[in-house]
Amino acid sequence: MAQIHPSAVVEDGATLGEGCIIGPFCLVGAQVVLGDRVELKSHVVVTGNTTVGEDTVIFPFAVIGEIPQDLKFRGEDTRLEIGARNRIREHVTMNSGTEGGGGVTRIGDDGLFMAGCHIAHDAQVGNRVIVVNQSAIAGHCVLEDDVIVGGLSGVHQWVRIGRGAIIGAVTMVTNDVIPYGLVQAPRGELDGLNLVGLKRRGVSRADITALRAAFQMLAQGEGTFQDRARRLGDETESDYVREIVAFVLGDSDRHFLTPGG
Template identity: 45%
Template sequence: MSLIHASAVIEDGAILGENVSVGPFAYIGPNVKIGDNTTVATHAVIEGHTTIGKNNRIFPHAAVGTIPQDLKFAGEHVELIIGDNNTIREFTLLNPGTKGGGSVTRIGNGNLLMGYVHLGHDVILGDNCILANGATLAGHVELGNHVVIGGLTPVHQFVHIGDYAMIGGASALSQDIPPFCLAEGNRANLRGLNLTGLRRAMGREDINALKSAYRELFEEGKPLQEVAQRLFESTSSEKVKQLCEFIMTSKRGIPFTRSKTNEDK
């Protein structure tokens, strides 16, 4: 049984699961599907071809599934797909995909999107990510799992951010951030590993392997791609392989300050 306030507007064609709650003056469009036990609060708007999983909480004034902010969009079929157990706070703006980007924006499970977060068209968001207030992801951005993005941080289109990475608040990010790393600054730059997050997620052996790899990759002044290739081929650590593979396949480059070698001094 769903709990629908009398002032809410549910268009014909919308599909609501069991125990869905829809608050006063909320709007749900005709092509929306909402899974069991999801809550849609007052004045939230859910439009477009939007599929929402189970146990999600959508807070007041969220705009979910409105058309992409792309001048090339001409009304073609595009989608927004949201998994389970996500929290979508006040005034969030979540757009569907575009034809040029695969036509789908996809959000995984267990994510926290705080107030005023924006996910642009064709964004891919993994599981258990935290985006603080005002974080803004442009089109085609991809996040892995367990990523943390600080408040008021804009992320440039096509940027990739790996698993367990953390981006400091009020950073401007225009390049890829490898998994397990920490970046911050007005023009975000690598500052080391995201040790706080790693200690919550993995054992000492993996962390030590990542520390050693990070030093070789970013602190010894050697060509990054060559070091990544060598480490990938020689290491037995799956975490280090993941880090190196990300670097070798990055299209936008990695923002780090190269250490000076003796030749530079």
Template identity: 45%
Template sequence: MAGERHWSETAEIHPTALVDERARIGDHVRIGPWCSVGPDVSLGESVRLHANVVIDGHTTLGPSVEVFPFTTIGLQPQDLKYGGEPTLCEIGARTVLRENVTVHRGTTQGHGLTRIGADCLIMANAHVAHDCSLGDQVIIVNNVVMGGHVEIGSQARIMGSSALHQFVRIGRGAMVGGVCGVESDVIPYGSVLGNRARLVGLNWVGLRRSGLDSAEIHALRRAFRQLYPRHGSDDRVLGARLDAVKRDFADHPRVREIIAFMEAPSRRGLVRAARRVASEQETEGA
């Protein structure tokens, strides 16, 4: 009934859009032609849906999210165990989803929530599967696909046509090169390349753009070389190298972040280093 609507009077809804009366529509929302918005959807202030967008399930879009044509958000997951449970999907403020993106809601076997953080850019034809969790300011480039339960830290960059295996973790500030198959976890600020992704160094470009001073970058460089020495230069097992880095870099928060990530429980293990770890200049060129 009309009296049950939770629609702002300032919303602009095209007459061809199918918007359920039970949906919550915030101030200054714009819904374009041929969009479909389900009953359990909540659209925050100034959300914009271009033409032919479908949003369903218990899905929340934060303020100023922009969704381009033929994107679907909150539809049921591609998981044969899913039985129609009322799981969730959330998109953070100011995130942009370009054409043909698919974002599926969570499952009860996972966290029950698929979440994309604030200020993210999800480019055309990307797929965010059930129970994935993306931090803030993440960029997902065209044609990236990910399995369920993937975790991507804030400010990470996933380049075009890469594929992320289910349960993979991508650390904060990491860079995944184009057309990578990522089967294992990528450390924070790490840079991986290759058909089967291998760690080639740190994401120096991203680190510099984040405002790190030279002392912090120098500490990260030394810690990384200690963790991943050139072939044959350090015969200690990884656990011994981790202990040494924890001791030598106890006062460096970003190094501690890398160590904590490496020591955390993992379903997939860590991406292996390339046979020859690239120099800083080679990584920047990539």
């Protein structure tokens, strides 16, 4: 049921769903599972214990499912799980997990991973995420749904980026980013809210007003950043603000980018 170009190599044991297209000079490893209608354009390597969801398209010279770039890795059986309808462009690399990081790298649905970007071991990437050209997501990072990472940017290991946040181009992110945050500048400063993204998603004016007030309180209120977040949780009626509060008070191995910090 799949179309396989004569020059492609599909190793024994690989599972191909209905309607898959395997283009010229591709390699599909023995443990790979491709969902229905997955297309590998040409010169694509999909290897390791890797699952690719339906209707995903992978463009030339991408390498998907190779071992992690971690010197502690000793060949453990780890995985890469990619959801449905992703667009993985030229020269993208996505690595499998490590035993110390939970053993699995996960990519959600409907993402766009532009040319040359890298998703490292044990990263957890949500739905509708966009990672722009030549950006790197380090090991153990969490990118929640609807995050955009601008071109030539880097996200440090263990960093969490909350839902709907946007990272500007040529930015290094070394600390957690609150949901709906806007980060820019070379060393990653929290410079406001992703208002454009909120409006595009049809968030109500009342919720946007509540988010702007919450941002001001986080920037200028008394006490620590966590203290301000707790007060927000007690006072707000907006689910969007509560989401920020839960994110700030959740477990993390990093500090936060703070307004004006």
